[in-house]
Structure formats: structure tokens, C-alpha cells
Amino acid sequence: AQTVTQSQPEMSVQEAETVTLSCTYDTSESDYYLFWYKQPPSRQMILVIRQEAYKQQNATENRFSVNFQKAAKSFSLKISDSQLGDAAMYFCAYRSMNYGGSQGNLIFGKGTKLSVKP
Amino acid sequence: DGGITQSPKYLFRKEGQNVTLSCEQNLNHDAMYWYRQDPGQGLRLIYYSQIVNDFQKGDIAEGYSVSREKKESFPLTVTSAQKNPTAFYLCASSMGASYNEQFFGPGTRLTVL
Numbered sequence: 001a002q003t004v005t006q007s008q009p010e011m012s013v014q015e016a017e018t019v020t021l022s023c024t025y026d027t028s029e030s031d032y033y034l035f036w037y038k039q040p041p042s043r044q045m046i047l048v049i050r051q052e053a054y055k056q057q058n059a060t061e062n063r064f065s066v067n068f069q070k071a072a073k074s075f076s077l078k079i080s081d082s083q084l085g086d087a088a089m090y091f092c093a094y095r096s097m098n099y100g101g102s103q104g105n106l107i108f109g110k111g112t113k114l115s116v117k118p
Numbered sequence: 119d120g121g122i123t124q125s126p127k128y129l130f131r132k133e134g135q136n137v138t139l140s141c142e143q144n145l146n147h148d149a150m151y152w153y154r155q156d157p158g159q160g161l162r163l164i165y166y167s168q169i170v171n172d173f174q175k176g177d178i179a180e181g182y183s184v185s186r187e188k189k190e191s192f193p194l195t196v197t198s199a200q201k202n203p204t205a206f207y208l209c210a211s212s213m214g215a216s217y218n219e220q221f222f223g224p225g226t227r228l229t230v231l
Contacts, residue, residue: 043224045222047219106161106163108161
């Protein structure tokens with residue numbers, strides 16, 4: 001079974017600076033998706049960025065980018081020019097590309113709480 | 119606006135009572151999901167449905183039941199058999215099981231008194 005580990009329960013960053021959140025996962029599959037979700041105090045889950053495992057290029061969405069290291073099974077999220085609105089829980093998630101049964105469901109890490117200091 | 123609605127936002131229940139959480143979507147999505155979130159935990163899958171009139175147990179289905187009679191609706195019943203039901207419950211949907219993005223509702227906070 002696949003697992004997702006976020007080793008940093010809490011992180012803090014100064015406004016306008018850069019922070020990196022870590023995520024590792026365990027799988028025997030070669031094709032899969034990886035995601036970062038943001039959950040602000042409103043508790044609404046928002047998709048931040050996704051990465052397909054077959055793509056070597058790291059995904060980027062404005063100030064958010066990932067460092068995907070497939071061999072190391074690592075998927076970190078970098079937030080540049082941090083803003084107060086970035087303060088939230090961030091969840092890393094894994095999804096198999098096999099859609100049979102429960103294999104296509106999301107598997108979440110336990111989250112990292114990010115604080116942004118003004 | 120298209121989206122997912124969950125009601126109520128807050129729900130209080132006495133021990134021994136069943137309670138039903140509502141989830142409705144107007145995104146025309148085939149697949150719907152229920153997750154449970156506890157403090158310090160990620161989201162854990164309770165039930166999912168890939169098509170109308172069909173649903174499967176997730177990782178923590180004991181003490182819960184669901185129905186999927188309509189494409190847009192996927193209610194979750196928390197039964198008295200659920201030993202620790204106090205939690206935050208999130209509903210999600212996706213175009214289909216093969217689509218990788220899930221969209222989430224705003225959640226329901228259930229508290230057992």
C-alpha cells in the first residue's frame with residue numbers, strides 16, 4: 001500500500017521570503033499523480049499544484065513550484081515571495097494511475113501547518 | 119456558480135443518535151467521495167462512489183453508511199455504531215475516477231455531545 005509522509009508538522013516563514021515544505025511517499029508503482037492541497041482557516045481544501053510522475057519537468061503555478069525527485073520518492077513544495085494569505089495547512093497527496101477499485105483514490109499525508117510572519 | 123455544497127456547517131448530535139450529512143454538487147461529476155479529518159491527521163477516505171447507484175467502502179467505513187440515488191447527491195449517515203464520530207467531514211467530487219483532480223466542499227463539523 002502507498003503511504004505519504006510529511007515530516008514537518010509546522011513551519012514558519014517571513015513574509016516575502018521563500019519556504020520549502022517536504023513530502024516523501026512510498027510506492028511500487030511507476031505511474032502516479034502527486035498533489036499539494038492548501039487548507040486555510042476556512043477549512044476549504046484548495047488544489048495548489050499537481051505533478052504527473054511520467055513528466056520530468058517540475059510543475060509550476062505562479063509562486064508555487066515543486067521539486068519532484070522520482071528516484072528518491074520526494075515531492076517538495078516551494079513557495080516564493082510568501083504572502084500572509086499563504087498561511088494554511090498544506091497536504092501532500094498521492095494518486096495511482098490505476099483506477100480499478102480503490103487504487104484511484106487520494107492518499108494524504110498528515111499535513112504541515114505554515115505560518116507567515118509579517 | 120458550479121460547486122459543492124455541504125450542510126449543515128456545524129452539527130451536534132447526542133450519543134446513540136444517527137445523523138445525516140448532506141453533500142450536493144452541480145458540477146455534473148460522476149465520482150463523489152467522503153473524507154474524515156481529525157486534528158493532526160490527514161484526510162481519510164470513508165466511502166466513495168464512481169457512478170450513480172454504486173458505492174464502495176474506503177479505509178474507515180465502519181459506523182458509516184451512504185447512498186447515491188442521484189448523480190448530484192451523496193449523503194453520509196453517521197450511525198451510533200461509529201465509536202468516535204466527532205470530526206470534520208469533507209465531501210469531494212471529480213469528473214470520473216480517471217480524472218485526477220478532486221474538488222472539495224466546505225465541510226461539516228460534527229460534534230457528539
